[in-house]
Amino acid sequence: MADSLYWADQIADSVIKERGNKKKYTCAAGITPSGTVHIGNFREVITVDLVAKALKSKGKDVRFIYSWDDYDRFRKVPANMPNPTLLKKYLFQPVVDVPDTTNKYKNYAEHLEKEFEKYLPKVGIKPHFIYQSKMYRARKYAEQIKEALLDRRKIAVILNKYRKEPLPEHWYPVGIFCETCNTDETKVIDYDNNYTLTYICRCDNKTKTTNFKKQGNVKLIWRADWPMRWAYENVDFEPGGKDHSTPGGSRTTAVEIVREVWKEEPPVYQMYDFVILKSGGKISSxxxxxxxxxxxxxxxxxxxxxxxxxxxxxxxxxxxxxxxxxxxxxxxxxxxxxxxxxxxxxxxxxxxxxxxxxxxxxxxxxxxxxxxxxxxxxxxxxxxxxxxxxxxxxxxxxxxxxxxxxxxxxxxxxxxxxxxKFSVNDKTPKIKLGKGEREAIMELGELLLKKHYTAESLFVEFGNLADKHNIERKNFFEAAYRILVSKENGPRLAPFILAIGKEKAGKLFSKV
Ligand SMILES: [Zn+2]
Structure with missing residues (x-):
């Protein structure tokens, strides 16, 4: 088979070339459930699905993983959820711990996740879902957190290349959810070069410690979390939105970090652009x-x-x-x-x-x-x-x-x-028509009640009637629509009359 020019096939070729010829490839998508998961986010998922489909046509197995970053902090109270006052109390806590104020789901994150997940099979997409909150809380990434912390200066050097203000000298690529108030309004003050971090929180200003091998309240910052997951899941392909794709953006730094800290090559990448909605009038969502x-x-x-x-x-x-x-x-x-x-x-x-x-x-x-x-x-x-x-x-x-x-x-x-939009009238409306128009319409009514028509023969009949009664065709059609739907135009008249039913239309016309 000649090489396909289709973009997903070309990416599949790059995946095989760059990642080596394997039996099975891992393709990944990921979204933070911080607000309604919309059709723009869907582009992330379908881009992966199309590449996965292309790999499968080349005889490869594909593991399609989809990470929900539901251990991200709750940044903003959404406008479309009930009880904003209650939600406000959960700012800076993990989105997975925010209540679902619609009371339909276990929590806010799950609400957003399930409302999206349940529609994916309808479009043929069935990924393996990974919930970051579960992974972090089960301390699955403890070793990776340790590696990132030990290499924190290297990570800072990479990030500083693209920052105006360099990161402070004592900087740690992690966030800690406070064991007292559950927010990440915390600051790391010490690290034992093993598994223990010392921190203070805004809630009580007390010095506390956490062992991330035993407690699941430490997570990597996004720019370190993304490359960490590439290494952890051995990702071969993962796309990213425009916002992550700018020079010096999170894709750039993730590539450098995954090489430097985890000694792995980054997955093949594809930037995807926005989806625009076009409405005639309102799109009320x-x-x-x-x-x-x-x-x-x-x-x-x-x-x-x-x-x-x-x-x-x-x-x-x-x-x-x-x-x-x-x-x-x-x-x-x-x-x-x-x-x-x-x-x-x-x-x-x-x-x-x-x-x-x-x-x-x-x-x-x-x-x-x-x-x-x-x-x-x-x-x-x-x-x-x-x-x-x-x-x-x-x-x-x-x-x-x-x-x-x-x-x-x-x-x-x-x-x-x-x-x-229209409704077919039940009764003949009282309207003013010219003499020729009225006669032509009335005759059409009688013919419809008597004769058999196809859409073609009926269309010919319109012309004959307009000519016979000496009226413009345009006026004939306008009169017919006004009788049928009280509008001056409508669907193509002949098939429309047959769809309404010859008898019903015939009666409406003959009583004009
Ligand atoms: Zn606190």
């Missing part, structure tokens, strides 16, 4: 001004969410919530048709589309092309029949089509611009 994976799953098929993320990680891209949602579905269907050779394409372009499609699928692509049910049509059916159940009766039992109806319903409820 339960999570504040961010959108979550679950909210994207409300309006997009899982394979389409993956599809949106298949572009190069270094490129910013947009997830539309406005009418462009329709186009995203169409773009995905086009890729799908190319993959199944319904639309013909050859050469490198075809290869690229094929790879993007394989990467988009949750699992392996099916043998036959799935039913491509149009999102626009789903929106129309929901407008007409109001519920997913009723709309589904019109289209049969296809599973994906049902999911699209659900997405269309959510989109209409939460994000659709007004022009996409």
């Amino acid at each position: 339960s999570a504040g001004d961010v959108v979550t994976l679950s909210e994207c799953l409300d309006i997009y098929l899982p394979e389409i969410i993956r599809f949106l993320f298949t572009g190069k990680p270094v490129t910013e891209f947009t997830i539309p919530f406005d009418e462009e949602v329709i186009k995203v579905y169409e773009d995905f269907y086009e890729t799908e048709r190319i993959y199944y050779n319904v639309d013909k394409l050859t050469g490198q372009k075809k290869k690229h589309y094929d790879r993007v499609y394989e990467m988009s699928c949750v699992g392996k692509p099916s043998k036959k092309i799935p039913v491509q049910f149009s999102f626009r049509q789903a929106v129309e059916l929901i407008n007409i029949y109001k519920t997913v159940g009723e709309a589904q009766k019109q289209i049969g039992k296809d599973k994906r089509a049902k999911l699209i109806l659900e997405c269309a319903k959510n989109w209409l409820d939460k994000y659709a611009p007004e022009k996409y």
